[in-house]
Amino acid sequence: MTIALNKKYEYPVLSLLNLTIKVGDQALVDKVTFDIHKGEIFALVGESGSGKSLTSLAIMRLLPQALRITQGSIELQQQNLFMLSEAQMQSLRGKKVAMIFQEPMTSLNPVMTVGSQVSEVLRVHLKLSAKAAKLKVIDLFNEVGIPQAEQRVNWYPHQLSGGQKQRVMIAMALACEPDLLIADEPTTALDVTIQAQVLQLLKKIRDQRQLSILFITHDMGVVNEMADTIAVMKQGKLVELAHKERFFAHPRHSYTQKLLQDAIPKMQPKQLSGGQPLLVLNDLKVHFPIKKGIFQRTVGYVKAVDGVDLAIPKGQTLALVGESGSGKSTIGQAILNLVRSTSGEVTFYHDAEDCVVMNKLSDRAMRPLRKKVQVIFQDPFSALNPRMTIAEIIREGMSSLQVGPKSKAEQYERIEALLIQVGLLPEHMQRYPHEFSGGQRQRIGIARALAVEPELIICDEPTSALDVSVRAQVLTLLHDLQLQYGISYLFITHDLSIVPTIAHRVAVMQQGKIVEQGDVEQVMRDPQHEYTRTLLASAPELVRNALQVAQVA
Incomplete structure (x- = not known):
């Protein structure tokens, strides 16, 4: 799908043409084409499994071995990345194109100070001395708003807050002044006030450096705050591509309309x-x-x-x-x-x-009250035993708290009814947690909680x-x-x-x-405490406007 857009930017920093990624005969990314220009924030939007992150990994040439690029090209500043050797690609990563990830804690080495991790990038790519690299890291930490930068270069990741760890990841990505920054869901795990700070920081750095940003997200509120151009992916295909003004005023594809409605x-x-x-x-x-x-x-x-x-x-x-x-x-x-x-x-x-x-x-x-008060957790995958089938997971609570039918056959009938009630299928009973999507696993968690009434x-x-x-x-x-x-x-x-x-x-x-x-x-319309007003003010504009409309209605 190719859509001509009137660009206000000078030239494409990144060009994708008919990018196709397959596993076996199945296309996970299907003929994706778009350009990102200098100084542009380009949002790639879609649900899990739509192909967003695979597209970013293809740009970095970090795709798993089981996946094949069967068609298309990726050009970074008119250089075809697929024609480069791995050694040549390594010299580009961090220097010309850099990436920040959704969860900074898993991206930082817990046994190295954050300063040494950032200086490692500088020493590899720019050949700086240890002293010069440390001074550069302090400058970067100041640029991304980490307080007391001189002291915190010597801190370990566990000593920093979530927002500060993400700022370290941004400093690491910016260390060698790349032309393109790929931000893969960089604010999903952050609180709304920290999210607002990180988004503001990225926009400020974009303006200062004329940096191009590929911003991958499923959050339409963040898209409205950040993006100049928006592309929507569904099941590997690009279904809509538009400037921000047209995108939010007149979304054309039914899938885009649904994403906006749900947001x-x-x-x-x-x-x-x-x-x-x-x-x-x-x-x-x-x-x-x-x-x-x-x-x-x-x-x-x-x-x-x-x-x-x-x-x-x-x-x-x-x-x-x-x-x-x-x-x-x-x-x-x-x-x-x-x-x-x-x-x-x-x-x-x-x-x-x-x-x-x-x-x-x-x-x-307390044991008899356990059946009266249940819990649904944030991460459904870690809350489900990977070695048990869904039926065994749900039945375990019923048996241990002695709720519901006594016979195994009747218990399985109850479990089947629960799965149907939460929008799953009876045949899901004998499957394991890894065979389900995140939303399905959360439905299983809800069914487990409901099982004990x-x-x-x-x-x-x-x-x-x-x-x-x-x-x-x-x-x-x-x-x-x-x-x-x-x-x-x-x-x-x-x-x-x-x-x-x-x-x-x-x-x-x-x-x-x-x-x-x-x-x-009452609280949303007329917050009394300064902290509540701060939380509301930190929410994306799309959310704030919708809340005001809902209150008037």
Whole structure:
């Protein structure tokens, strides 16, 4: 597919012509053609499996051996990359074209200081001395906004925050002043405020250096913030290519229209926020001791949760919003007694007359309540045993908590019905987790939680790793199950665009404390706390505008 665009840039830095990548006879990337010009941010958009990342790996000549390029060419500054030897290609990587990845922690060596990792690039490509390389690294760290750069060049990756690690990856990619930067989902794992900072940094560096950027993402809000030109991939094919203004004003392909529709937050129908409480947190505190010295004396405490009051009514959803390290997940773990609270009470109400203080129970006494309170995790793959079939995974909870039918045959009938209910097929029962997509694995996690007939499900960032369309499907499924069974949710997230779609009330958490809570419409329309206003202001413009429209409607 070739579309003529009126370019305001001087010349193509990168040109792809009919790029085709196959495994066997199946085309994973099918005749993809586009140009990226000097100083242009080119967004390549699509769901997992669409061929985005394979296209970027082909540009870097890093495709797995099982895949073959059967057709087409890739030219970097009019040099055909497929005509180069591996040694010649190595000299280009980092120097002419560089790449930053989605998860910086897996891209950084944990036993080397971040400064030595960046200086390694400079010494290999620019032949700088150790002293000159270190000075250059300090300059790069200052350029990408890492505070106290002189000291932090000597830090290890685990000593930096997620946003700082991503800045190190950006500094490494920019070290040799490449002509093209490939950014593969660089903000997906980041909080909304850190995401805004990283996006702003990339745009600033683009402007300063006239750098060309290939920005790979599934987030339409990020695309709207960043891109000059947008290409949409579906099942290996380029289905739409347009300048940003035309793309958002008049999307032509039905798949593009669906991606945009799924990306825009939708306000739930108004429902009463009152009702009988199911779970109440009263002055909950979780403090972790800081120990030092040979005798490991306690010298202080990390106040992960510091005096939190929350209530979740029956059949309703409370969204708990905040950045990484704010204490959101610790609250979920404290409710489940996976971490012990320091003080305060977590009270579960069987009914108006009968309740139990969960965090005062022993592990043995807590066991019967496990079936009442379940959890859905952020990463469904690591939450599923890879050696068990889906049927065995779901049946394990039913058997251990003695819920549902006793006979194995009846249990399998129940599992089959659950899989159908969450949008899977009966034949999926005998498959293993690695045979499913991310969205399907999350549906399996939901089916496992439903199997023991819970009254409350703690959803800990259950959609942060999912594409926008899959995310929309999972949120719709959770909402439908709530209406059908009256389940309550504690929905832990850092993504503000999800909150109106799933929640009735929202609580905003910062540094272990709840700084604001209320009905979703009230908090989104008129935030009272400065931190809440910062979170909303950091959301992509597409999300902010949609929230304003939803509130008016």
